[in-house]
Amino acid sequence: MSYLPKPKIHHPQLPKNALGLTRRDYEGSLSTLCAGCGHDSVSAALIQACFELDLPPHRVGKLSGIGCSSKTPTYFLGPAHGFNSVHGRMPSIASGAAAANRDLVYIGVSGDGDTASIGLGQFIHAMRRGVNMLYLVENNGTYGLTKGQFSATADVGSKNKAGKANPYTPIDLVQLALQMGAGFVARSFSGDKEQLVPLLKAAISYPGFAFIDVISPCVTFNNHESSTKSYAATRRRDRPLVEADFVPPAQEITAAYAPGEHHTVTLHDGSRLLLKKLAEDYDPYDRIAAMDYLNRHQTDGSLLTGLLYVDPEPNEMHAMLGTDATALNRLPFESLCPGAAALEAVNAALR
Numbered sequence: 001m002s003y004l005p006k007p008k009i010h011h012p013q014l015p016k017n018a019l020g021l022t023r024r025d026y027e028g029s030l031s032t033l034c035a036g037c038g039h040d041s042v043s044a045a046l047i048q049a050c051f052e053l054d055l056p057p058h059r060v061g062k063l064s065g066i067g068c069s070s071k072t073p074t075y076f077l078g079p080a081h082g083f084n085s086v087h088g089r090m091p092s093i094a095s096g097a098a099a100a101n102r103d104l105v106y107i108g109v110s111g112d113g114d115t116a117s118i119g120l121g122q123f124i125h126a127m128r129r130g131v132n133m134l135y136l137v138e139n140n141g142t143y144g145l146t147k148g149q150f151s152a153t154a155d156v157g158s159k160n161k162a163g164k165a166n167p168y169t170p171i172d173l174v175q176l177a178l179q180m181g182a183g184f185v186a187r188s189f190s191g192d193k194e195q196l197v198p199l200l201k202a203a204i205s206y207p208g209f210a211f212i213d214v215i216s217p218c219v220t221f222n223n224h225e226s227s228t229k230s231y232a233a234t235r236r237r238d239r240p241l242v243e244a245d246f247v248p249p250a251q252e253i254t255a256a257y258a259p260g261e262h263h264t265v266t267l268h269d270g271s272r273l274l275l276k277k278l279a280e281d282y283d284p285y286d287r288i289a290a291m292d293y294l295n296r297h298q299t300d301g302s303l304l305t306g307l308l309y310v311d312p313e314p315n316e317m318h319a320m321l322g323t324d325a326t327a328l329n330r331l332p333f334e335s336l337c338p339g340a341a342a343l344e345a346v347n348a349a350l351r
Contacts (some may be wrong), residue, residue: 011250018054028053028078032071033281036252038190038216039068039138043075043273045193046107046178049200050077061097061104065090068145069111069216088119088152088294090134091126095317098131101327102318105204106133113143115151117170123173127180127209130315134203135211137173140218161221174308177211178291183291183314189192189265189275189292190217191254195305197328202307203335210313214301217253278306 014022024184026047031040050060060080062071065088073082081104085093094108115123115137126135141154150158154166155172177185184206188196189212196214203210257263260279283289290309297304317323324331 017051019056020050021051021057023047023051025079026057026077028075029072031075032069033075034220036219037068038070038140038218038253040215041190041193041252042136042138042196042214044194044218046076046199047269048193048197049204052197052271053201053204055105055204059104061094061101061106063090063094063097063108065110065114066273067111067114067143068144069109069172070114072138073107073109076190076279088114088117088122088325090114091122091131094133094135095126095129095131098160098317099132099323099328101321101329102132103327104130108133108135110137112139112141112151112153112173115175119274120152121169124176127177127182127211130183130317130320132208132210132316133210134206134317135202135209136200136203136213136274137214139173139213141218143219144218144221148218171211172294173211175291175294177213178287178294178309180261181315182309183208183311184307185309186211186305187213187215188305189215189255189273189303189304191207191252192256192275192299192342193254194256195277199307202310206310206314208311208316215273215305217273233345259306274301274303276302276304277303278304278308282306284310286306287311 012240013197014024016022028043031043033039050057057077057079058081062073062077062080062082064073064084070084075082083093083097090108090110091175097104098106110119123135130274137175139153141151141158142160143149143151148161150160150166150168152171155170156166156168158166174187184202184203186199188199190196199212203212226312252263253267255263255265257277259277261277263275263277265275284307286311294308330337
């Protein structure tokens with residue numbers, strides 16, 4: 001149904017924010033992702049967060065790489081600037097864009113394959129540079145765009161459609177972000193809008209590198225090879241005249257539970273995800289304590305969600321580099337190209 005345009009008619013009584021914009025003004029194109037995909041819930045949460053923050057959509061820069069997750073910037077903030085880069089290279093584009101125009105709000109959307117595999121080095125260096133951006137990973141543990149192979153965040157023992165178990169230790173992006181010095185680190189679940197929207201608002205407002213790992217289940221590759229009604233089994237028996245596919249609709253998975261509590265979420269394949277929301281008295285200002293807290297709760301299989309760590313005095317790229325307060329795209333030519341004498345002085349200082 002992706003060829004259908006989104007209706008442009010707005011109800012006249014829709015609530016408006018301080019800019020006089022409705023939530024519909026922050027939407028994008030119709031989603032072409034599978035029905036029930038957690039990524040669409042993340043897009044809806046971003047729309048709500050930007051609406052509540054009174055962000056002018058044209059002052060936002062959306063960036064992504066390759067994958068199902070990297071398609072989602074199309075589905076929110078249609079009037080915003082956007083750049084879809086190559087696989088794993090979104091952090092470089094974000095760094096360059098932020099260096100050239102510091103006045104935009106940058107939102108980078110990536111996936112567990114785009115970030116934890118081919119883009120792992122780029123992800124690490126974006127944190128080191130302190131790029132002022134929200135770096136959002138929609139994490140489902142699988143390559144949903146290329147038929148469901150294990151990603152680098154897949155848990156040991158998790159099974160793919162063929163029933164094969166993953167033998168590799170997963171990369172914990174939250175642990176990695178803490179170790180690499182990210183100033184804002186959080187994890188959430190795509191179906192927990194009550195938690196995710198405030199985290200997004202805080203991350204977008206944070207003056208530095210803000211990272212959120214969102215567990216966002218894939219509805220298409222949570223079926224099993226043992227099923228006679230699975231896609232793989234059907235393809236083995238049939239000889240289709242044309243290459244076609246059909247993904248059955250699925251209900252969005254939601255969760256609402258109090259701080260400090262455990263909550264079990266049953267995924268579409270019948271497997272269960274044990275979530276634990278951080279208690280209200282949790283201290284998010286101690287990086288070492290946050291890492292220890294994560295390690296201690298991994299033993300019982302809990303997936304901690306909430307704001308895990310925030311640095312009240314973050315390192316931000318422009319402050320570290322001492323750049324001009326004026327965005328590069330608004331500096332006069334004479335300032336950007338001061339001439340041969342200035343270049344010689346720079347070269348002499350490096351000799």
